[in-house]
Amino acid sequence: MPLAFAASGEVAPRGVHKGAAIGAILERLDIDPADAIGVGDNWNDAEMFEVCGTAIAMGNAVDGVKALADQVTTSIDDDGIWNAFERNRLI
Structure with a gap:
């Protein structure tokens, strides 16, 4: 099976990434991807950002991900997830 190399140095089989996993979960739960929120800080979150209707980068994320x-x-370190959830009325 061919491997894919992520910019962050991670190695996984081609097609295996957070975006594929979230997409499968959303499909199984019959949730519209437009209603999903993805929060991340590095290149391994890029595919997840493509799947989720709202993509939120942490303040400490690499510039390209932002x-x-x-x-x-x-x-x-400054309550980023809490602040993101609060801003999007999840809490």
Whole structure:
């Protein structure tokens, strides 16, 4: 099976990534991807951002990932996930 190499140094079989996993879960649960929110900080989150209706980069994310995101929250050390969830009325 051919392998895919991510920019972050991760190795996985081609087609195996967070986007594929989230897509499969959303399909199984019959949830519209437009209603999904993905939060990430590195290149291994890029495919997830493509699947989710809202992509949120952490404040400490690499610049290229921030550019892919719909929103940028504060860093992980500054309650970034909490702030993102609060901003999007999840909590």
